[in-house]
Amino acid sequence: MKEKWKTLMLSSIIVCLCIALLRYPQQSFEAAVRGLHMWWDVVFPSLLPFFIVSEILIGFGVVHFLGVLLEPLMRPLFKVPGIGGFVWAMGMASGYPAGAKLTARLRQQQQLSAIEAERLVSFTNSSNPLFIFGAISVGFFHNPNIGIVLALSHYLGNICVGFIMRFHGKEEEYVVQKQKKGIFRQAFRAMHKTRLKNNQAIGKLLGDAVRSSIQTLFMIGGFIILFSVLNRLLYVTNITDMLAHVVQYVLAIFHLPRELSVPLIAGVFEITLGSQMASEATNATLLQKVIVTSFILAFGGFSVQAQVASILAEANIRFQPFFIARIFHGLFAACFASILWKPLYVQPLESVETLPVWLPKATIDWPVLYIHWIEQYGFMITATACLLYVAIAFRREKPPA
Numbered sequence: 001m002k003e004k005w006k007t008l009m010l011s012s013i014i015v016c017l018c019i020a021l022l023r024y025p026q027q028s029f030e031a032a033v034r035g036l037h038m039w040w041d042v043v044f045p046s047l048l049p050f051f052i053v054s055e056i057l058i059g060f061g062v063v064h065f066l067g068v069l070l071e072p073l074m075r076p077l078f079k080v081p082g083i084g085g086f087v088w089a090m091g092m093a094s095g096y097p098a099g100a101k102l103t104a105r106l107r108q109q110q111q112l113s114a115i116e117a118e119r120l121v122s123f124t125n126s127s128n129p130l131f132i133f134g135a136i137s138v139g140f141f142h143n144p145n146i147g148i149v150l151a152l153s154h155y156l157g158n159i160c161v162g163f164i165m166r167f168h169g170k171e172e173e174y175v176v177q178k179q180k181k182g183i184f185r186q187a188f189r190a191m192h193k194t195r196l197k198n199n200q201a202i203g204k205l206l207g208d209a210v211r212s213s214i215q216t217l218f219m220i221g222g223f224i225i226l227f228s229v230l231n232r233l234l235y236v237t238n239i240t241d242m243l244a245h246v247v248q249y250v251l252a253i254f255h256l257p258r259e260l261s262v263p264l265i266a267g268v269f270e271i272t273l274g275s276q277m278a279s280e281a282t283n284a285t286l287l288q289k290v291i292v293t294s295f296i297l298a299f300g301g302f303s304v305q306a307q308v309a310s311i312l313a314e315a316n317i318r319f320q321p322f323f324i325a326r327i328f329h330g331l332f333a334a335c336f337a338s339i340l341w342k343p344l345y346v347q348p349l350e351s352v353e354t355l356p357v358w359l360p361k362a363t364i365d366w367p368v369l370y371i372h373w374i375e376q377y378g379f380m381i382t383a384t385a386c387l388l389y390v391a392i393a394f395r396r397e398k399p400p401a
Contacts (some may be wrong), residue, residue, distance in 0.1 A: 006067035035228030037222040045381035050094030059158030061194030068187035091124035104315035115169035122325035123162035140279035157332035227303035267296030298333035
């Protein structure tokens with residue numbers, strides 16, 4: 001009976017979505033174009049290099065080299081193998097959903113157990129610094145100093161999630177291999193054995209990396225367009241306003257104004273639109289806007305979570321722990337934003353220097369310049385990569401003569 005109700009509910013939602021698409025074709029088209037523009041000009045060229053490099057590093061065994069080196073750090077802190085350090089670093093550098101893709105890849109190679117994969121994916125998915133500094137702090141808030149608060153709150157929250165998720169699942173026994181040889185020699189031997197085991201030509205490894213990365217990015221693009229349309233339809237049908245009436249009571253508990261309820265609802269579905277609306281909200285202080293934006297960035301939005309769910313399903317990794325971790329991450333990030341606001345934003349502005357002495361101005365300028373460069377030339381990278389993908393796919397599927 002439960003499954004019948006579930007089928008009825010899901011089918012009803014799809015039918016309502018189809019009716020809304022027919023009722024508001026112009027708004028749906030504009031939202032789809034907006035999502036396509038974001039994916040084509042920014043998301044695709046930003047993530048493609050990281051995905052390709054990650055696949056190559058895994059194929060060459062460099063990940064196993066780092067895994068041996070980072071085992072003494074990752075295992076005691078987060079109860080994951082040392083290779084989780086590589087996933088963590090790449091996830092922070094490239095942003096959503098790189099951590100999920102790499103975790104699924106390692107799980108498929110039996111480098112992670114199911115519980116370890118669930119722990120690892122929970123804290124290795126995050127927004128990258130370029131997006132936080134370039135798009136959010138400069139693009140929306142027009143204030144690069146806010147990026148410091150948002151970035152530190154975001155990554156400290158992720159670390160806290162990792163500490164919590166180490167208690168997820170049953171305690172697993174693992175064998176600590178003690179060898180007389182040094183750790184670097186042990187790491188090199190692991191890398192060398194992995195490379196010999198794969199035994200692929202460089203050309204084939206590179207082609208597989210490009211094809212796999214572009215296929216994943218196509219899937220990501222579909223979700224971005226879908227949720228861009230869905231978010232717009234919720235707004236024009238006044239469903240967002242109805243949900244906002246409920247959310248405003250939750251915001252009142254944290255002494256946040258009701259004007260931030262609509263941006264929060266939008267951000268729960270799609271982080272870019274929600275962050276933009278939060279930065280433009282009236283009758284809210286700058287700190288209150290930053291707190292809500294910090295929660296939106298950490299939660300990731302249903303658009304990102306749908307991308308992650310699709311990737312995790314391919315490796316038989318449960319999505320529920322990841323979703324719970326996103327709620328914890330959002331709460332941690334919002335709390336850290338409130339705590340760090342005065343020492344990292346208010347006090348520096350009151351002093352002669354507008355930034356902390358340990359943060360040179362160049363570290364804020366280069367993400368902004370990179371974002372602008374991506375927006376200007378990203379479409380060329382995307383078009384070239386798509387043509388390369390077609391060429392590789394055609395060559396692989398062409399029957400031998």
